[in-house]
Amino acid sequence: MSTPEFSCVVTGGAGAAALRASVDSVTGQSMRATEALVVLPADCDPATRAAAGRLVTDRPGRVRLLLADGTATTTGALRNTGLEAARGRHVLVLGPGERLQLHACRNLWEAAERTGADLVAGRWSRLTGEGTKEREPSWQQQLFARSRTLARFTDAPELTVRDALVTGFCLRREALERHGLRYAEELSRSEILFGPLAAAAAGRIALVRRLVVTGRAESDQDLTGVLRAHRSVCNALVAQGLHDLCEQRERAFATDRLVPLVRTFPRLPAAERERIVSAAARGLADSVPDAVRETLPPLERVAVHLLARGDADGVLAASYALHRPAAVAAPLVTGDDGRVRWPVPPTGTGVEPSPGIDVTELGHQYRGFGELRLMNRLTRCASEDGRLLLEGHLVLPAHAAPDPGTPLTAELEFRVRDGARAFRFPVTGVRGEATAIHWRTHADLTRVLRPLGARDTVWDARLFVEAGGTRSVSDLFAAHDLLDRADRFTARPRLGRLAGDTWEPYVTLRNHLALRLVPTNRPARALRRLVHYATHFRPARKAQLVLKALRRRRDRWRSRAFKAPAYNTWLCRLPVRRGSVVFESHMGKCYGDSPRALYEEVRRQGLRLHCVWSYESSPQGFPADARLVRRWSWRYLWALARAEYWVDNQGFPQNLRKRPGTTYLQTWHGSAYKRMGFDETRVRMQNAPQRRRLQEAVRRFDHFLVRSAHDVHTLARAYRLPADRLLATGYPRNDALLAARARDESEGRLPRPALAAALGIPDHKKVVLYAPTFRGGPGKRKRRRLPLDVARFAERFGDEYTLLVRAHYLEAARLPVCPPGTVLDVSAHHDVTELLTLADALITDYSSIMFDYVLLDRPVVLFAPDLDAYAAARGSYFDLREKAPGPLVETEEELFAVLGRLKATDIEFRQARAAFAEEFGHHDKGDAARAVVAAVFARHLSRTSREAGR
Numbered sequence: 001m002s003t004p005e006f007s008c009v010v011t012g013g014a015g016a017a018a019l020r021a022s023v024d025s026v027t028g029q030s031m032r033a034t035e036a037l038v039v040l041p042a043d044c045d046p047a048t049r050a051a052a053g054r055l056v057t058d059r060p061g062r063v064r065l066l067l068a069d070g071t072a073t074t075t076g077a078l079r080n081t082g083l084e085a086a087r088g089r090h091v092l093v094l095g096p097g098e099r100l101q102l103h104a105c106r107n108l109w110e111a112a113e114r115t116g117a118d119l120v121a122g123r124w125s126r127l128t129g130e131g132t133k134e135r136e137p138s139w140q141q142q143l144f145a146r147s148r149t150l151a152r153f154t155d156a157p158e159l160t161v162r163d164a165l166v167t168g169f170c171l172r173r174e175a176l177e178r179h180g181l182r183y184a185e186e187l188s189r190s191e192i193l194f195g196p197l198a199a200a201a202a203g204r205i206a207l208v209r210r211l212v213v214t215g216r217a218e219s220d221q222d223l224t225g226v227l228r229a230h231r232s233v234c235n236a237l238v239a240q241g242l243h244d245l246c247e248q249r250e251r252a253f254a255t256d257r258l259v260p261l262v263r264t265f266p267r268l269p270a271a272e273r274e275r276i277v278s279a280a281a282r283g284l285a286d287s288v289p290d291a292v293r294e295t296l297p298p299l300e301r302v303a304v305h306l307l308a309r310g311d312a313d314g315v316l317a318a319s320y321a322l323h324r325p326a327a328v329a330a331p332l333v334t335g336d337d338g339r340v341r342w343p344v345p346p347t348g349t350g351v352e353p354s355p356g357i358d359v360t361e362l363g364h365q366y367r368g369f370g371e372l373r374l375m376n377r378l379t380r381c382a383s384e385d386g387r388l389l390l391e392g393h394l395v396l397p398a399h400a401a402p403d404p405g406t407p408l409t410a411e412l413e414f415r416v417r418d419g420a421r422a423f424r425f426p427v428t429g430v431r432g433e434a435t436a437i438h439w440r441t442h443a444d445l446t447r448v449l450r451p452l453g454a455r456d457t458v459w460d461a462r463l464f465v466e467a468g469g470t471r472s473v474s475d476l477f478a479a480h481d482l483l484d485r486a487d488r489f490t491a492r493p494r495l496g497r498l499a500g501d502t503w504e505p506y507v508t509l510r511n512h513l514a515l516r517l518v519p520t521n522r523p524a525r526a527l528r529r530l531v532h533y534a535t536h537f538r539p540a541r542k543a544q545l546v547l548k549a550l551r552r553r554r555d556r557w558r559s560r561a562f563k564a565p566a567y568n569t570w571l572c573r574l575p576v577r578r579g580s581v582v583f584e585s586h587m588g589k590c591y592g593d594s595p596r597a598l599y600e601e602v603r604r605q606g607l608r609l610h611c612v613w614s615y616e617s618s619p620q621g622f623p624a625d626a627r628l629v630r631r632w633s634w635r636y637l638w639a640l641a642r643a644e645y646w647v648d649n650q651g652f653p654q655n656l657r658k659r660p661g662t663t664y665l666q667t668w669h670g671s672a673y674k675r676m677g678f679d680e681t682r683v684r685m686q687n688a689p690q691r692r693r694l695q696e697a698v699r700r701f702d703h704f705l706v707r708s709a710h711d712v713h714t715l716a717r718a719y720r721l722p723a724d725r726l727l728a729t730g731y732p733r734n735d736a737l738l739a740a741r742a743r744d745e746s747e748g749r750l751p752r753p754a755l756a757a758a759l760g761i762p763d764h765k766k767v768v769l770y771a772p773t774f775r776g777g778p779g780k781r782k783r784r785r786l787p788l789d790v791a792r793f794a795e796r797f798g799d800e801y802t803l804l805v806r807a808h809y810l811e812a813a814r815l816p817v818c819p820p821g822t823v824l825d826v827s828a829h830h831d832v833t834e835l836l837t838l839a840d841a842l843i844t845d846y847s848s849i850m851f852d853y854v855l856l857d858r859p860v861v862l863f864a865p866d867l868d869a870y871a872a873a874r875g876s877y878f879d880l881r882e883k884a885p886g887p888l889v890e891t892e893e894e895l896f897a898v899l900g901r902l903k904a905t906d907i908e909f910r911q912a913r914a915a916f917a918e919e920f921g922h923h924d925k926g927d928a929a930r931a932v933v934a935a936v937f938a939r940h941l942s943r944t945s946r947e948a949g950r
Helices: 016-027 046-058 075-085 104-115 173-178 191-201 223-239 243-263 270-283 298-309 312-323 522-536 538-558 560-569 593-605 634-642 688-698 709-718 732-747 754-759 790-797 832-838 849-856 867-874 892-900 902-908 910-920 928-936 938-949
Strands: 006-011 034-040 063-067 090-094 119-128 133-135 148-150 169-172 205-216 340-342 376-384 387-395 408-416 422-426 429-432 436-443 458-467 470-477 502-507 513-518 580-584 610-615 627-630 645-648 663-666 703-705 766-771 782-784 801-805 811-813 823-825 841-844 860-863
Touching: 006 016, 006 075, 006 104, 016 034, 016 046, 016 090, 034 046, 034 075, 046 063, 063 075, 075 090, 075 191, 090 104, 090 173, 104 119, 104 169, 104 205, 169 173, 169 191, 191 223, 223 243, 223 270, 243 298, 243 312, 270 298, 270 312, 298 312, 387 458, 387 470, 408 429, 408 436, 422 436, 436 458, 470 513, 522 538, 538 560, 560 634, 580 593, 580 634, 593 610, 593 645, 593 732, 593 832, 593 928, 610 634, 627 634, 663 928, 703 928, 732 832, 732 849, 732 928, 754 832, 766 832, 790 801, 790 823, 790 892, 832 849, 841 849, 849 860, 849 910, 860 892, 892 902, 902 910, 928 938
Parallel strands: 006 034, 006 090, 034 063, 119 205, 376 470, 580 610, 580 645, 610 627, 645 663, 663 703, 766 801, 766 841, 782 811, 801 823, 841 860
Antiparallel strands: 090 169, 119 133, 119 169, 148 205, 376 387, 387 436, 408 422, 408 458, 429 436, 458 470, 458 513, 502 513
């Protein structure tokens, strides 16, 4: 072979099969000008050496074998041997078992030729779990979001902040020799240091989006080596004056390496846990500075701190808390300053005790004994006199500990996994202390626990502890090495011992104690094998396939894809039922908005209409006497097909056509700031059939409500609605707001609506409603972090305000625990109009809710941290900064400053608010519901009047 383009250094260490897989991936590259340099240590095992020899023989000229001398004992030394022998223009190093993708070398070479880069890097994936699946590190998605060229490695901080260059990159051999780049032979994990050094030395770096290397084995056994290599990288960054990058790397190392290591603790044997914390205590003595540690989330901060102190028992508790963030895993203490701390025991005698780790922001201090999820640590599980002996203790934070002398009772429950049945055992030994409740019990599983023996073979354990009438329920947490497989108990299933004869305690994947019914005697095991054979041999498999096909057909009949054509073809031939109306709000998600206002106006006037409401998932919150149909059910389709009127505020399913005898009243759900309909960039980029489907759905509207000329110029034009279909009445939902404003002006704000008492809001606290708009894309409803830190709001204004958080109906709020009465999630409340009437001020961003709230003439604050990005992405109909009905702020500090002087702000923006209300709500006069009913249901109004006159 002539001079190759790529020399791929492959070191042994994972066995002959892994070596062959790595070499095969090199010689099988789509770019043929590649060679594999196999480097083996002098003391290599004979099987691996023989396999390497066969590879050289089978692929002459493509594979070279190098035997290192006796001084090359580390992986770094072996790799250096390969670098010195490399002949290719580019050099790439593969770790044990790593494999190149088919076009990896070609993709790297093309990027190097196109950009002239000395270093070209791509994505890599690593083995997870038991080594059967692969996954890319999550941070690679941002680093390799697009192919790009960097002038310096600092232009992409993740290259050195994360371990991005441990594999999956190549270097020009010329640059390798010019800078004298070699692996640090004294480091067992030298690849961690080599990548950042190579990036710092390289003049130009190219990043490619392609996956380059797979099969990387992440070994957490060598924690000492990882820590030493990490410290060497940090020292190198500091030497170059890159202190910010060093600090970022310290933080990333804690979250990428240390915290995942802590999460594995329940699955490790006690000896392994002790070994890890001992290594961590030595290696972390001068790592993860306090300034970096304090920036971590509280539970991660606790985990890293306890790991550095070598507290194996504390790290195990921290692991439990990391898996269950809402659980209390330590006897938390509240200091004189009101801060809640995780206690840290002293490391030795004569050592000043630690004040503990601040975890106040977790919010555990706001919940009592019965509300907290407490870690119930199982300390013993054994067999004693043929019964199951269990001992453990329930962790108690200081603020939730029952008063001394409070009687304690407890019961142990074993519950079948599907929740159908449960058996309870009394707990006789219950003893309370200041920091824990200790308990001990014997459970006679043979006599009391009587399963059926089929489909109830797994039973989970829970403990119920009652103190002074308050009950706490907890699972039994256990490390996986706590149980002895020899501790088994005789079982007596109701179907007989052939269904199973032994109870076997085990620890679940979620680290909780459970029991499973297993067969141990020969007849039971033979029956189990027979049942398995009967359900898996060929006729049974064919029967299962037939059943699966029948289930698929049944599901197809229930699917929308089947129902929509059936509706359009057959149900639309049914006669229209005169006076029937189908109401729907936000696609059936709630009972509210203008459809609710119209429904209640119809009932107030006593119109003889047959009204039906649709709901999406639950009928809760709808009137008890309302006729309800589930959205997309056959009853729903029947009601739509026969309805004389459709009334909704967003849109009935697009693929359901409206028959000529049906009148569709579209009330819509708000005036537009962001571009809508055919003005949206997303819609303009759709293909013709997609745009046509939208146009056909909009053509179904017979009436469309508008509030002002702005709606005519934006919504009506964006959806291509003719003028004769527009009803300039305003929104019926806003009648309640105008009535509330009139009541405020004549009678004052008190008493408040009944909703305040239902939410538990005292009269002395003002109410602020926070209602951000939808920011996601299409897909399932997602739980997102709010732009506003509501915990900071509660800490700053909790004594004065109650914050009501209203997430968009297409999203769900993720709220931290806050002091009682300071922050309330009202996203599930059906009608936002009731919340607007209650609120003394509104915080929003670009939501159309601001167009309605200004009618109350109360303060509005626009918190828009991403205003420019949002307007650029979605497009807008006007400059929000120019027409804002209240102060527009982009940071939390600005928002808090405005709330601190809310009264002055109210006066300052009164005229702007009035102008905003006039421009965007000109037709809202307080009688929209009556006007719409008169315009749409006129025939039924006259009939009702005639009947009333008789």
